[in-house]
Amino acid sequence: MRAVEGLAGDPGAQPQRTMLAWNRTMLAAVLGAMLVALTAERQQRPVIAAVAGLAALALLVLVLRDLRRWRHDGSGPWTSLLHVGIAVMVLAALGGALAIVGLVP
Amino acid sequence: MSDISPDPATGPERRPASVYGVGTEPDARFSLANERTALAWLRTGLALVAGGVALTTLATFAVAGPLLDLVAALACLAGGTLAVGALVGWRRTERALRLGRPLPAPSALPILVIGVAAIAAVLAGYAVVQAFG
Numbered sequence: 001m002r003a004v005e006g007l008a009g010d011p012g013a014q015p016q017r018t019m020l021a022w023n024r025t026m027l028a029a030v031l032g033a034m035l036v037a038l039t040a041e042r043q044q045r046p047v048i049a050a051v052a053g054l055a056a057l058a059l060l061v062l063v064l065r066d067l068r069r070w071r072h073d074g075s076g077p078w079t080s081l082l083h084v085g086i087a088v089m090v091l092a093a094l095g096g097a098l099a100i101v102g103l104v105p
Numbered sequence: 106m107s108d109i110s111p112d113p114a115t116g117p118e119r120r121p122a123s124v125y126g127v128g129t130e131p132d133a134r135f136s137l138a139n140e141r142t143a144l145a146w147l148r149t150g151l152a153l154v155a156g157g158v159a160l161t162t163l164a165t166f167a168v169a170g171p172l173l174d175l176v177a178a179l180a181c182l183a184g185g186t187l188a189v190g191a192l193v194g195w196r197r198t199e200r201a202l203r204l205g206r207p208l209p210a211p212s213a214l215p216i217l218v219i220g221v222a223a224i225a226a227v228l229a230g231y232a233v234v235q236a237f238g
Binding site: 014015017018021022024025028029031032035036039042043075076077078079081082084085086088089091092093095096098099100102103 | 141145181195
């Protein structure tokens with residue numbers, strides 16, 4: 001749980017809600033990476049599948065590390081947001097590559 | 106409480122400096138809400154990418170394969186753009202919060218609308234052609 005200054009008895013449960021939003025986002029990102037990997041595998045594009053799988057793994061490690069570090073210092077969410085954002089961009093690029101490769105039989 | 110120097114408990118310098126170097130510390134609830142908004146945008150981008158990837162599967166056995174692939178590429182592009190928009194929007198909003206300025210409008214909204222509308226229109230057309238073609 002992330003410690004946030006002055007929100008100990010917050011009736012809106014903001015820190016918990018933020019943490020749950022992080023969990024949902026991580027779940028969605030990993031599922032998205034799995035979808036890209038499985039789809040690429042099914043279409044016999046092993047390179048794209050491998051990159052997607054590795055991206056999912058790297059994202060998990062990076063962001064879980066970020067979220068753990070939050071407990072110890074009060075740095076903002078920027079690095080974690082950046083990491084997840086880059087992961088979404090990578091997945092978008094891989095999906096676009098799948099689509100464009102499909103255009104050229 | 107805005108006239109005190111930054112307390113040492115906040116650890117190292119917070120990044121990005123362009124956000125945390127200006128203004129004063131806002132209510133933590135506002136910052137957390139801004140963070141959740143950015144995460145919601147990221148999930149929206151992920152959903153668009155997932156839809157595009159699913160479309161490429163449909164394109165492998167559909168008659169209008171190239172068209173579907175084109176829409177899939179557009180959906181993935183829109184998803185990636187939304188991820189960029191989420192990060193940019195977080196920075197702009199956090200700055201505005203710290204400076205006490207009015208919040209910027211969500212600039213990524215038109216991208217989302219165009220992306221979803223394009224996918225919906227093409228898929229609806231595809232369904233009609235499949236049914237009557």
